[in-house]
Amino acid sequence: MSDSPAAFELLAADLAAQGTDVAAVLAALQQQQIETPSWGYANSGTRFKAFAWPGAATTTAQKLDDAAMVHRMTGIAPSVAIHIPWDRPADGDYAAMCQYAGERGIRIGAVNPNVFQDAQYRLGSLGSPDSGAREAAIEHLVECCQIMRLVGSDALSLWFADGTNYAGQDSLRARKQRFEHGLAATYRHLPPGARMLIEYKFFEPAFYSTDIPDWGTAYAWCLKLGPQAQVLVDLGHHAQGVNIEQIVGFLLDEGRLGGFHFNNRKYADDDLIVGSSNPWELFLIYHELTSAELGADEPARSTARQVAYMLDQSHNIEGKLAPMIYSVLNCQEAYARALCVPHARLAQHQAEGDVLGAHAVLSDAFRRDVRPLLRVVRERLGVPTDPLAALRASGYEARIAAERGVHATAGGFQ
Ligand code: PSV
Ligand code: MN
Numbered sequence: 001m002s003d004s005p006a007a008f009e010l011l012a013a014d015l016a017a018q019g020t021d022v023a024a025v026l027a028a029l030q031q032q033q034i035e036t037p038s039w040g041y042a043n044s045g046t047r048f049k050a051f052a053w054p055g056a057a058t059t060t061a062q063k064l065d066d067a068a069m070v071h072r073m074t075g076i077a078p079s080v081a082i083h084i085p086w087d088r089p090a091d092g093d094y095a096a097m098c099q100y101a102g103e104r105g106i107r108i109g110a111v112n113p114n115v116f117q118d119a120q121y122r123l124g125s126l127g128s129p130d131s132g133a134r135e136a137a138i139e140h141l142v143e144c145c146q147i148m149r150l151v152g153s154d155a156l157s158l159w160f161a162d163g164t165n166y167a168g169q170d171s172l173r174a175r176k177q178r179f180e181h182g183l184a185a186t187y188r189h190l191p192p193g194a195r196m197l198i199e200y201k202f203f204e205p206a207f208y209s210t211d212i213p214d215w216g217t218a219y220a221w222c223l224k225l226g227p228q229a230q231v232l233v234d235l236g237h238h239a240q241g242v243n244i245e246q247i248v249g250f251l252l253d254e255g256r257l258g259g260f261h262f263n264n265r266k267y268a269d270d271d272l273i274v275g276s277s278n279p280w281e282l283f284l285i286y287h288e289l290t291s292a293e294l295g296a297d298e299p300a301r302s303t304a305r306q307v308a309y310m311l312d313q314s315h316n317i318e319g320k321l322a323p324m325i326y327s328v329l330n331c332q333e334a335y336a337r338a339l340c341v342p343h344a345r346l347a348q349h350q351a352e353g354d355v356l357g358a359h360a361v362l363s364d365a366f367r368r369d370v371r372p373l374l375r376v377v378r379e380r381l382g383v384p385t386d387p388l389a390a391l392r393a394s395g396y397e398a399r400i401a402a403e404r405g406v407h408a409t410a411g412g413f414q
């Protein structure tokens with residue numbers, strides 16, 4: 001068996017021989033954390049049809065129950081990102097929400113405002129030519145800063161649907177200026193020590209221009225805003241072929257990488273299971289992160305250690321909990337492989353200009369079977385060694401399907 005104790009001994013000996021500190025690798029894996037999105041437990045999906053999944057969560061309490069189950073199965077998903085207003089409690093009792101999460105062994109993570117759902121945002125939110133829409137957006141963003149205080153969150157995670165569909169529809173520079181004003185107005189309300197994470201997306205739902213189209217725009221605004229503003233990289237928000245790991249490296253080196261929205265895509269913003277179609281890309285991203293995390297360079301080192309790792313996925317045909325667990329495990333495996341990269345050997349090949357030698361070091365690490373390591377990590381975390389099998393065996397999905405039934409509501413989009 002590749003994940004037997006004997007397999008672990010063999011792997012540990014091999015890693016030690018290449019100079020890797022196996023105890024440190026195990027410790028890092030035990031500390032890894034992946035945040036799951038509340039909206040991923042509800043019925044959500046494509047703009048064509050959100051298929052109703054039996055037992056899909058319809059309330060925040062149910063989303064927290066499901067997230068807690070994902071954490072019980074994996075041991076590394078202790079927080080949940082919330083989306084306001086989808087997760088706004090009817091009675092405004094955020095303390096009760098936190099308590100509910102805490103009783104289930106998890107906590108509330110990033111707060112995601114929603115300035116794209118209301119009719120008033122037809123022409124945008126912070127970038128809208130309508131001052132009423134801009135003011136409503138700022139008011140909502142400020143409310144989310146207040147919610148952060150109530151739930152003890154340290155991340156305001158911003159994504160905007162803003163942009164235009166037609167050339168000439170609006171002034172591109174005026175939109176830029178309105179955005180800068182709105183972001184600055186929000187930044188002032190961040191709780192002390194909290195971060196504003198700014199997401200970019202090059203198209204969709206706007207198709208001619210997007211107000212934050214790329215990481216460079218987000219980065220430039222972070223610099224203007226101040227040290228609490230950082231860039232959020234959503235893997236589905238780039239044009240085909242963009243080298244995301246290079247963006248990650250740049251932002252780490254500048255101390256402005258705030259977090260990730262992990263998912264995988266083949267064509268556009270597909271929001272599928274992270275690592276399902278391009279595990280090599282996920283590994284290379286983790287390699288940038290681990291080399292910063294394990295290196296001595298500042299601010300890259302401390303920035304890497306603070307990165308908010310979040311999933312932003314939408315599961316439409318494959319259930320809800322299993323794909324979420326699958327995603328968490330894919331991140332765990334990518335991180336484990338990246339931790340096994342022999343950095344000194346890689347640096348030597350690079351310094352010698354040994355192109356293929358250096359490449360082979362990385363691709364060999366990518367091909368490593370890290371299951372023996374993960375077995376030990378799961379044993380130490382006290383979680384099932386096969387989380388997906390344990391989910392199936394638990395009967396949890398059948399139980400929630402029976403208890404909750406099938407609801408046609410989309411993920412909070414009531
Ligand atoms: C829409 O593209 C999106 O997937 C963004 O990535 C946001 O982060 C997410 O929805 C939640 O609002
Ligand atoms: Mn996202």
